Amino acid sequence: MAWTPLRFRVNGHPREIPCPPERILLDLLREDLELTGTKRGCDLGTCGCCAVLIDGRPTLSCLTLARLAEGREVTTIEGVSPPQGLSPLQRAFVEHGATQCGFCTPGFVIAATALLRDHPRPSRAEVERAVAGNLCRCTGYTKIVEAILATAEGR
Amino acid sequence: MHLDPFELHRPATVDEAVEMARRHAGAFDFLAGGTDLLPNYKMHLNLRPHVIALEGIRELEEHGVERIGAMTRLAEVEGDAALAAAYPGLLEAVREVATPLVRASATVGGNLLLETRCFFFNQSEFWRHSLGYCLKADGDRCHVVPQKEKCYATFSGDLAPVFLTLDARVELAGPEGRREIPLAEMYDAHGDGIHRTKLRPGEILCGVRLPPGARSWRTTYRKLRLRPSFDFPELGVAAAARFDGDRVAEARVAIGGLETYPTSYPSETAALAGERLTEAAARAVGERIRAKVRPVRNTAIAPDYRKKMAAVFVRRALLALSGGAAA
Amino acid sequence: MSSAEPVRTPTRLLGSRIPYIEGPLKVSGRATYTDDLRRPGMLVGRLLRSPHAHARLRSIDVSAARAMPGVHAVLTGDRYPTPFGVLPITHDETALAVGKARYIGDIVAAVAADDELTAERALAAIRVEYDLLPEYTDTHGGLVPVAEPIHARVKDGSNVQKEVLQHFGDVEAAFAGAAERVHVHGRYAGVNHGFTEPLVTLADATPDGRLTVWSATQVPHYLHRTLHEVLGLPMHRIRVVKPEVGGGFGGKSDPLPHEVICAALSLETGRPVKILCDREETFYTNHGRHPTENDVRIAFDAEGRIRAYDIDALIEGGAWSSFGTVTTYYNGVLSMGPYKVPNFRYRGRRVYTNKPPNGAMRAHGGTNIRHSVETAIDIAAERFGIDPFDLRDRNALPPNSTTVNDFRITSTSFRRCLSEARRASGWDGKFRRLPYGRGIGLGCGFYISGSNSPIHFTPKMPQCTVHLKVDMDGGIAVHCMQADIGQGSNTLMAAIVAEVVGVDLDRVHVIPVDTDVSPVDIGSYSSRVTFMMGNATRKAAESLRDQLLKATSRVTGHPVERLRVATERYEVAHRPEVGLSYLEALHAAMETQGALVATGAYSSPPMGGTFKGARAGTAPAYSFAAYVAEVEVDPETGVYRPERMWAAFDCGRPLNRLAVEGQIQGSIHMGLGQFMGEAMDYRGARLMNPALLDYKIPMPQQMPEIEILLVGDDDPEGPFGAKEAGEGPLIATLPAMGNAIYDAVGVRCVELPLTPDKLLRGIERREAEGRAWKGH
Structure with a gap:
């Protein structure tokens, strides 16, 4: 495989993970990182269930190539939840x-x-x-x- | 829904991107915000083995009142007070594009080069296989106008009509060098409907230039659709005018969402020059434009209604411009 | 306490606003839905669907797919051909197509493979030879004998799946002697549930001979039973688990083909298999609201009293029966209430077509017909020159009465719904007085609070059973197969237990539905859960409370009759300082038997007539509604907007106001969707919009400001006086909108959805006919 591992930050922690070019961020989050709080409703950008923050910007993870998150900070619903209690x-x-x-x-x-x-x-x-x-x-x-x-x- | 494998390229400059495009001629897509290309890829629409991502090229991301880089996110346009003040119609149009989540990724260039849309095209592989593929992807006939060898998919970008009324120009960079052309000339009104622009192979849309005079125009944008978000325009009317006292110095109307390319209507609006922008005058322009537009039945709302609404929306848009004109 | 005695007990928790107990999990992404689960060694299941609407399967060659590395099983229809269906009398579905495919999207083969890509390649390697058959895509064409009926069991060689004929009283005579006759011809496109969580199932057949199935289902029990019937495993070796479900609205109440296939693939491979349908597949699975065409004729006497209904409903079934037989009855029998109708004639026909099956959707069978009826009544009011409120009030069904088709009506606060909606909306100052383009309209509703005629092994079994278990930690575990799909039934069940036993809500743990441990409840449909689960839970909780009171009595020496339940404490009523804390009482009770258990069940009382179909629509209680909508229409474009709605609803006593409000607001949203733009848009047999972009679910900016008026009296049999609030609240939305638009621009809205182009055509037609409206 020609590609290098994807390096980015997820919910405040650096992650390094194999990621082919065509990998969709939603799939990577749910399947590879087991961050299943991000939901798959339509997979085509028309329900908003898969929204995450990328560098603070709310983004449809189902329409984002995971590799374009290289070097960025991805915050999922797990990441906006405090360790104890709720926001x-x-x-x-x-x-x-x-x-x-x-x-x-x-x-x-x-x-x-x-x-x-x-x-x-x-x-x-x-x-x-x-x-x-x-x-x-x-x-x-x-x-x-x-x-x-x-x-x-x-x- | 996974994507079929492709090679992803991350050029750092426009020149690098052009070089990659040249190397993979005919076998690549540029990827801007991804909100148009990736749904199409998920539906297996015209897949290419190479994807050249334009994200991260600074030249494409810079934006100001005179020039808006093609990779400027729509959300950034929305949040740019100077742009909003200079071109209120642009802000109106941007705010009407898709949804806030889409606008966070979607770009100005992507909206101008939006893939045309059609009920028979924007469907899954299964759906299209079930009916028989269409001209625009994998097939040889049009399901909308079967007797024609032309694609009738609809241009559904919201920004182009506004930029057309502002006489915007586009910067292009390609294997043969850089050039700048009027936006109106980027769209190909006489093509097969599939290759909708006159971009040369491998050419990148780098940015939109607005002429210095554009700021003295009043602009507005009116969009017809069933829902106030998500939906593409079933009709998008941009109107712009310059006033000389209480009389119109010059007025322009451009429309998207009806046909395969966004269209300006200079001869239909010419009569407004030197006149007061009255209800009757605006109505006459609307009727003239209505007589000219040819929507087809390939979106959610029936074409006869969209045609009828073209007259109403044009009139209302023009009259909105005249608000306060006499004052 | 006898069940017929009106309940007026002051309540501590019930009747307040109780946040959903699973809310913290849902807002933090920690709630677990089926697609969030995975099992070691799990395979991906994928479905091959027919590209043809009606075609004989001449051959299916799966050899290449089967030989592919990474492919573990390939299934076709002959492997598990046993027909099934939600109604025991109409088993006409199979897991995979047997013999022929009946709609575009019908499943013809399935694979289980290591990953998604391999599964898709395997599907592409399956060769199917089809012989195309005539496609039947409209109901009218299916009424007469056809060359190739879609199913073998049809009426006289046609595509008619079910015909219902009912006649009570003398309709001919009533019409002949009528002072006014109104006719409405209504046409309604099909609509889909549009739940946000797509269909998904995970199955794991293990070497101990057991099969566990996790599925996004509203009715775990029907799935359990169907898996047994089709796969041939005894029920006790099948375990169905319902994780959180991302909405259902009826679309997850049938046992669905992909659920059976998923289990079958797991049995075939001995591996866990997951099938996640994408949104397009979810639309093809459909089972949504039936497209309907109806003719409603109502005869009135000179005082505006309804003399008779004469109704004909032509209902499009799609490819399977699903709930269709019930639908066919409901379109008739649910058309009468909230009004007194002395003579009634109904013909309902449901016709198979080569399209995705239609089934049950929120306010099933009561929505489209209601819109036509309420439009007809609005027309009548105008002709009589009587205010629409007055005309309806004049015809209201009285409490404790019987309808012409032997429905037992107990509680109804319909007349108070009317008066409250009228008052709150400022009706009298607005009706026909708002300027052209603005309008106000009234629509009413009526719905079952659970079906008295449950789909069950035997009607003698309770419709719901609840078990409680409490051990020394003091936590009360509640077991029941009722399915919380977001409506808040787990919260209500916990609140009832906490209320009756007198403990804090957080002591009560609702155990997720698991057929290994949860006693049977027949699931979340027919708006039955609050009423039936509520009664069963109450009985179980009372039994537990009585054990605790007995222990308190033993320790304190005061007889049980003198004790009362306080917060986390049982005390002597006239000497409150004497008593035991909850834990003291619990531990005292446990001395003799260890952990306490209690059970409660609900069976609805016998009711209904003796004629054929008499039980259809019978319910232990009914909800009533009167909604007023105020709209603004742009007469030049036909674009309109609901600005405000006043929703007066009789759900008996609201037990969780937060949930009742949420159900009403959500119902209005869903009803507005059907009114304004949602439609399963077919061209021929082809669904043009199997996507959330093209299926027009309304957005926040389209919602009106809603004022909710909960006006119900306590129902004599409902738990603490409660009735349903889950489905009935949808119904009145549509006619309130339609009648408001008439008030605004003088156009009757009887073809839904009413997109702006249709409304504009109506306005233009009115103008062309020279009928002025409010001076325009």
Whole structure:
């Protein structure tokens, strides 16, 4: 094999792992690194369940070549969760009933984490726009938007 | 969904990329943000054994008010206050592209060179095999207009119409050197519909140049689709105008989402020059353009409706420009 | 306490907002779904699907595939040909196509290989010779005898799978004497569940003769039974486990072919095998809401009272029966409530077509017909010049009554649904008074709170059984096969236990569904879980509580009747300082027997008439709804937006307000999807949009502001007075929207989805006919 191992950081730790050029980041995360919190919903970029942060930017891991993460920092849902307990955003998701089946939840948490980092006090419309790349079939989004707004307001 | 194996190239400069393209002529794809190419690869649409990734080439990533590098992510355009202030229509269009997650990766160049779309093309290998492959991938007939030897897939980029109304130019680099052409000339209105641009083999779209006068134009963008995110345009109308007092000095309209290439309508808008931008004047432009567009039945919404909406959207876009014009 | 006695006990936990107990796992990515599991030595299973809609399988040559290195098994239909299906009376599915393929996407072969790439290459090496047969893609064409019926068991050589004819009273006479007759012809595209987790199954057949299957299923019990029937293994050697499930909405309630194939591949190879369907395959598997065409005729007397319904429903089945026989009944019998209908005639026909099968989807059988009925009632109100609320109020089914088809109606707060929705929405100031392009509309709903006619080995077995076990640590393990697929039923089950036993919620552990240890419940469908599992859980918890009270009585010397349950404590009612803590009572109780166990079960009471099909639609309780939608329409483009909705719903007593709200909000979203843009878009037999990009599930910006009004009285038989809130809340969404759009622009919406082009055509037609609306 001509290619060198992929070197990048995952959830704060350096990783070095064999990775052929055509390997998709989602597959690498779920199958090689066993980071199964990142979900495979459509595999074509149209559900948002696979969102991760790459250098802090929310990104569709199903449409990213793993090798392009070379030297970058990838943060998955496991990485935005504190070692003990939950982040304020995650706690708000729980308290507001923003999860039902939960399959889309990691993607929403990733998108909302980035939103609140860049815009700590978003309006409702800004929240709706920020999560408009994530499909939820259970909640009608109402409680998801409420949970994000509540986090921003420190409720 | 795995991808079939390919060789991945990571050039550090445009020259290196051009050289790789030359070496693998006819057997490669450039990879920008990946949000268009990779779904197509997953569906086994026109796979190539070599992929040349353009990420990391600084020249392509720089962006400012006069020049936007082709690898500028749409999210960066969205977040660039100077760009937004200079070209409000561009910001409107960018914000309407796909979803925030797509825009984090998708690039300006990728949007301009978006693969055309069609119900019969953007399908899995199984689906296309089941019906019989089409002209645009692996087959020899068009399922939309079967009697024609031409591809009718729809150009679905949102940015091109805006850039067309701003008279943008594109920088190209290829084995034969660098050149700069008007964006309008990049699209091939008379081709087979499959090779939609006049880019020469191995040419890279490096950036978009906006003429100094572009900032004095008012611009706006209107998009028709079923959902406020995800969906490609079923019709995308960009309008731009310069005013001289309460009269139009010059107006332009360009449209995407209806045909195989984005189109400007200079003769349909010419009559606006020197006139007040009235409801009746805008309506007349809309009707003229409506008479000219030829959408086909290959997207989610019926073509007759999209055609009808072209008139409405053009009128509304033009009138939006006139807002405050008299003041 | 007798089950018929209204429950008014003050509750500590129930009725509040209880966050889902598995929430912390889901928000941190630690919840485990089927595709997150893997087993050592696991193989990849892949399916070869028919590219033809209707074709005889002349030959399948798998020799090349079988010979490929890394390929461990190749299956075709002849290996496990036993037919199955969710309804015992219509077993017409097979794991893999036998004899012929019936839709594009029908499974003709399967492989198990070392990896994805090898599996795909093996599929490509399979040679299938097809003899093409005539394709049947529309219901009308299937009503008459055809050259090659899709299935052998059809009516008179046609493609009719099921015909239901019902007539109660005298419909002819009622129509003849009617003061007003309204007719609506409704047409509804098929829709898909669109759950975010694609279909996936993992199976592991082990050398001890056992088979374990993990699957994304709503009904582990039916899967368990189907695996037994098709694979020939005794049920006790099969173990079905349900990990977290990423949404179902009915689409994971049938036993599905890939589940059987996955188990079969594991049996063949002696290795664990996983089959993950991609999104396109998930769409082909479908079992979504049936495309329907219906004619609804309603006769009214001069006072606007309904005299009769005359209904015809033509239902497209797709390639298999699935729940279709039930669907065919439901389109009739669920059309009446919430109204009193003295005369009723119904013909329902479900026709096979060469398309992916249709089945059960949230508010199964009650959605499309309801939209037509509610549109008809809106038309009638206009003709009578009676307010739509008043007309409906006049026709409301009374509590404790019986319908013409012998449905037993116990609790109904339908009239309060109406009055609350009217008040909250400001209806009287808005209806027909908003400017052109703005509109307000009312739609109502009615749905079963669990089916009284369960699909079961024998109707004599309970529909749900719950076991509790508590050991010295004080943790209460709850075992039950009810399937939480995100609706919060695990949380409710734990809350009921905590409520009754008087312990903190975190003492209760819901054990994931595992047929080795969980007693049978027939799963998450027909909106049955709260009602049936709730009652069974309550009984089990009361039995456990009684053991603890008995021990407290023994230790304190006070009789059980004098004791009461406090928080984590049992005490003498008139001397609260005397008592035992929960753990003291538990340990005292354990002295004689060790760990405590308790069990509870639920069987719905006998009900329904004696005619053929009389039990279809009978339920121990029904939900009722009145929704008002306010919309804004752009009359020039046909683009519209729901701005606000007021959802008055009678689910009896809401036990977890957070969950009830979530179900209503999610139902409205799903109903809006069907109304606004979702459709299984076929051209001929071909599905044009088997992808989430092209299947138009609404986005956050399309959601209206929703005000929820929970107005139900306690149901006499529901657990703590509760009824369903999982499916019924979808139904009223559609007609509320349709009637609001009529109010906005004067166009009736009877062809769904109502995309902007269709609405614009309607507006243009109205204008062409010279019918002005609000001055336009």
